[in-house]
Amino acid sequence: MAEFQPPVREDLRGLTPYGAPQLDVDVRLNVNENPFAPSPELARALGASVTDVARTLNRYPDRECLELRQALADYLSQESSAECGVESIWVANGSNEVMSHIMAAFGGPGRVALSFPPTYSMYPEYARESFTTMVSVPRTADFRIDMAASIAAISDHRPSVVLLASPNNPTGTAVSADDIAVLARATAGMGGMLVVDEAYAEFRRPGQPSSVAGLADHPNMIVTRTMSKAFAMAGARVGYAAAHPSVIDALRVVRLPYHLSAVTQSVACTALTFVEELQSNLQLLRDERDRMRRDLESRGFVVADSDANFCFFGRFRDRRRVWEGLVDRGVLIRETGPDQWLRVSVGTPQENARFIEALDEVVVDSDLMSDGDGGST
Template sequence: MTATPRTSPDELPLRPELRGRTPYGAPQLQVSYRLNTNENPHPLPDELLATLGEALGHAAVDLNRYPDRDAVALRADLAAYLSRGGAPIEPAQVWAANGSNEVLQQLLQAFGGAGRTALGFTPSYSMHPIISAGTGTAWVDGHRRADFTIDAAQAVAQVREVRPDVVFVTSPNNPTGTAVALETVEQLHDATEGMVVVDEAYAEFARTGTPSALTLLPGRPRLVVSRTMSKAFGMAGLRLGYLAADPAVVDAVQLVRLPYHLSSLTQAAARAALAHTDALLATVDAVKDQRDRIVAALPGLGLTSVPSDANFVLFGRFADAPAAWRALLDRDVLVRDVGIPGWLRVTAGTPAETDAFLAALTAVAPDHRLGD
């Protein structure tokens, strides 16, 4: 039997700005040491697993009914968690969705769209321009210095020139790990009439003394801070992200959210996890220790890193980063090639994973580092 030729998406009446694009995704390969997607390597504590089973069992009884459309109880729990940081947050200021990516999508559906523009300071989280394209929002690359930090004066000048409807600031930044000064966020906010979204997916891993943009929310209704339970909470499989902002922002995203977008099971699991916040976040210091261990080891291998406030390290420099990535993979260690010439990114894992990574890098570095 003759096989039917496969149709390409570009042969369909696809929107022009989506033609030729490829889906987002990190390589999913069978290796012993998978350090490319910034997951928390520590399993959930036994006491949470027991609570999860009970919570999901209770939620399952009512699966014939739609979930709480507004996730009121979950938003109250998230507000209580955020308020632990010293900046009081009310439940009306919080909105939750299926991962922070859906939160960002809803923000762009509400404040971006056709004829509107989003600006972000690249290299940064690659989903920002992808979600922008998916919502019909034009994308503009902002500027960073050679050390990947943001020059506040230059950034403000570009924002005033472009006049974007949405400005993305990722802090700590992915893939570089650098945090953004609150003064820079303030200046960017004051320079635009659009929304400013501070993506704080890795905030819990920040070094001591690194403040959160949550403290800037009072009096700034155009400022949004997005967070996730995928990283520090170790709940990547749950897909729960959330934002904190003025209640008017929450009202706005509810205009575009799908009805009953957050399942009863997701809400129950997230609330169970938040009830065990201290146990879940107990692994954060262990992850930070491995991050700092990687940073400390790099100079001895003739390599360097970008200062990191996240659970990963951007390291280099390499004469050919893709070749170095392949050489590490050949030694059963998967890191991330983020497309920055000369640099690779590694997730801080368990001590055993760090051992394996550093052993592989020790073997690889002499043949691949820049200048050798």
């Protein structure tokens, strides 16, 4: 084809799309999916709901997604022990889209978003797409929030949006309810919104409350969630947010008309009637995560604390070679975050065993590990 250079925006020229490699290997532990596929019964119910909705596809879907938002409100009220009404819930195509609505409504030219790297690598992209200036406060060596530096940065930069993933990706570390309350107050003091990204909330350990419980005290807080992880519905693309109704109204202004298809709404409503089945493997995944952590530590790796469905471990002199060695053995994990570390999602017990076995083979070569480890994070 003849060469053509379209008049792409200058700030986008030469950029490549975001995304982890999608390789066809046996053991895929690279994007924090839930390894358990829907049961035949659930698959049949999902199929039936698609057949039903197919008969109405000549019409646009419910623009307000009311049935789905009500079902999500009911789920969240029960999961987080906090009363949530339909007017406090927003829903979109994955929490990625929820976040782009948040940035469209609360970011923008001349405004600042603040985040805490290493963290979810999409945050700078949300900022770029909404022409928001991104500033960051690096985490401490053990991947906690540096509270003093954060308070100072909030007061210096007056961000209109603070993006805080808890549990954080890629580290797995969660932020305490007390620290979140302090950050919410500091952000409110500057007229900003605190977004707590709880994509992995359902994997949290006992004693770690969801920020949904704090919404009543902090009207400037938005908690985002997803059906991609605990609900094992990554392919359906459903994310949602809980916030004060006036915040939800602002998100309704920036969404595209009919942003969530009738098929997606129907599939998500059906999936929510199977919540017990969908989440029946959560405890097994939490136990597997803790076991994976012990397995890694017993081999001399440093492993960050995890309240999520993955482990972040290191430290490697050459993580690329480790990643490649694992791919050669049919195991795909993720090269992300600080360059001495790798992230592995928790799979089925069999997949996790395959990962550990492959890792043992790859890392016999101590040349791949960095010197002087043994420091704990």
